[in-house]
Amino acid sequence: MNPEKDTLSEALRELAANSPQASQNLGANLQQAFARHHARRRLRQRTIVAVGLAACVAISVGLLRTGRQTRTAQTVTPSSQVAKAPLPEQKVAPPEGSKRGVQTIAKSAARPRIHKKEMNKPQSSRIEPSTTVEPGDFVALSTFDPAVPLGESRIVRMDLPGSALQLIGYPVEGQLLDRRIVTDILVGQDGMPYAVRLIQARNVH
Amino acid sequence: MRAGRRMAHAASEDQELLRQLAKGNPAAFHTCYERYQRPIFRFAWHMSGNQSTAEEVTQEVFLRLIRKPKKFDAAKGALAGYLFGIARNVMHRQMAASALDVPLADEFNDDAAFAAETDLLAELDRQERLDVLHKSVLALPATYREALILCDLEEMSYPEAATVLDCPPGTVASRLHRARAMLKSKLQSMRCVR
Numbered sequence: 001m002n003p004e005k006d007t008l009s010e011a012l013r014e015l016a017a018n019s020p021q022a023s024q025n026l027g028a029n030l031q032q033a034f035a036r037h038h039a040r041r042r043l044r045q046r047t048i049v050a051v052g053l054a055a056c057v058a059i060s061v062g063l064l065r066t067g068r069q070t071r072t073a074q075t076v077t078p079s080s081q082v083a084k085a086p087l088p089e090q091k092v093a094p095p096e097g098s099k100r101g102v103q104t105i106a107k108s109a110a111r112p113r114i115h116k117k118e119m120n121k122p123q124s125s126r127i128e129p130s131t132t133v134e135p136g137d138f139v140a141l142s143t144f145d146p147a148v149p150l151g152e153s154r155i156v157r158m159d160l161p162g163s164a165l166q167l168i169g170y171p172v173e174g175q176l177l178d179r180r181i182v183t184d185i186l187v188g189q190d191g192m193p194y195a196v197r198l199i200q201a202r203n204v205h
Numbered sequence: 206m207r208a209g210r211r212m213a214h215a216a217s218e219d220q221e222l223l224r225q226l227a228k229g230n231p232a233a234f235h236t237c238y239e240r241y242q243r244p245i246f247r248f249a250w251h252m253s254g255n256q257s258t259a260e261e262v263t264q265e266v267f268l269r270l271i272r273k274p275k276k277f278d279a280a281k282g283a284l285a286g287y288l289f290g291i292a293r294n295v296m297h298r299q300m301a302a303s304a305l306d307v308p309l310a311d312e313f314n315d316d317a318a319f320a321a322e323t324d325l326l327a328e329l330d331r332q333e334r335l336d337v338l339h340k341s342v343l344a345l346p347a348t349y350r351e352a353l354i355l356c357d358l359e360e361m362s363y364p365e366a367a368t369v370l371d372c373p374p375g376t377v378a379s380r381l382h383r384a385r386a387m388l389k390s391k392l393q394s395m396r397c398v399r
Contacts, residue, residue: 016358038229
């Protein structure tokens, strides 16, 4: 080993060992800077998560709303049995006292469109046609308010028990209560049944 | 323990330390600061000769570590080397701005320096000796000074210093040899003045 070199190396090591240190403030300041930086970072992350969640919720609500509207439209307008009623042409007959305050709606041009396939379908073996009911005028139910514009009302053809018709306010009497009745129901824009027209009653075996 | 030795010991811990630091663990930052602030400050102080500049450089190094801990790539070297690299870059900018660098004249006599250096250091008392040595180191050109500080003061190996200085280990060796020779020459000239 070179003694001169060793002397210099030792002197440099001593110099390193005796070098000054950074002030205490520097460490404290850096610790604070570290805490501040990460507080900001966490806040930024939380904001991003919150905005993301809000966006997801908004999108979900939008999709749900769209889906619900679509489902409602599908429920109200089954393509084979429902036709839009040309509402301006409808006439509502004046209320008749004999029919327990139920209004009748005059025969309108609104007739449900029924596909030929369905018309030609053979009747179920459990259902027999009956001759006791003949198609007539629409009879307004208590839910019908002449002051409310009918707007996008629809006529829905349904096969219901007579008791169900009684429940929605149609005056069904006697034997018809136990029978199934093919009925046209005028459904308002708000989903409420406004009027009923009986088409055909069937005996159920 | 000095940075060079510590680098070998702490290399495996550095990544975990940085991971914790990136997650915002204050204890990890404290450990990191305690481990590296002295070598970084010392490097900056010997490079600049100025306490406040050294503090600014140290602060800048740790602020960068706080802001972008994921910039450190363990595959490229140890954390100490990475931090020294930042310190060196910051130092170069500071030096370029303040024109602190006052290089020695390049002419020197190797043989004469070797003979004189021992005598001068032996003659001076401890504090004087350290002052003279510090001023002599400070008077070296930056290229040689940083090689001397990293290898002789921080006891880094040539490959470690080469990573920091971004040059081959052979270049570090030759710069170090030249730096030592220039330092001896400087010490000799100071003795002549006295």
